[in-house]
Amino acid sequence: MRGLYRILCGAEAFVAGSFLLLMVVLIFLGGVARMLGMPLNWTTDLATCLFAWGCFLAADVAWRSNSMMSIDVLVDRLPARLRVGIRLLNHALIIAFLLYLIVAGFYLAWVSRIRTFQGMPGVSYSWVTASLPSCALLLLVTTIRHIRAAWRGEQVASRAVDVV
Template sequence: MGQRLLRLEEGLAQFFLALTVAVIFAGGVARFLGRPLDWAMDLATFAFAWCVFLSADVALRQDRHLAVELLTGRLSPRWRLGLRLFSLLLMALFLALLFGYSLQMAYLTRFRSFQGIPGLSYTWVTLSVSVGSLLLLLTTLGRIRQAWRAWREGPCS
């Protein structure tokens, strides 16, 4: 199930990135030809928001987020693991708050529509924050569980 979800997230993130690029390119060409597409930037914003949050979770699942280990590399393995657990707990708290507030924002924007796409509610963009933060929270909780097990067993190096 985990690999399937990761592949689905990767595919959706790639799709939304390609859509963003294609729409911006088409909008630029149309503007050059004197026939601007009023909806191009709105659709690109929508696609980019979804791409960002889905890609963030894919990167976290694959442990590809940027990490500066200048100070933590000098700590003992036990302290390093404790600091990792602490930072993951802070991350989980932040993501839980972000999820809650983003749901409120999605509800508040339900009647707001895009200027260039009148039928599309802005809620669909704000839901990208909710879905993304929930996926990131689930991934972080899995990392917390792994770090906690390693903490209880004690680091091997």
């Protein structure tokens, strides 16, 4: 099971990096094409979709490797048991928010399935809105792993993740 999770994490990091890189390439291509008098409007639309997916996936990659920004000046001065308690409370609040995002996000994806994405016929807006609940589900798994590590007294590994 750990091997499968490790493969999923690597694939997630690769897809997030690829989407963000492809987004930049599409924006650049659209700008060059517009400068040459042959605008490619679909590049901006596709880049918007890739941006949504790439950012949410990258958030999970950062959360998993404990690379999110945090301000621990006050908490670091507290006793160890209180620090763990505050960390668990913080994770509980994160879980509540992620559960809300999952439920509301899947509802939004369902409701927006009829709407076309940026006027492109045949492409549903749900492809973009599904990024929120899907990645919130991945963030929920990561948060549960953080809680399990905190409960056991372990520290989540803080390491850089190779994306591409």
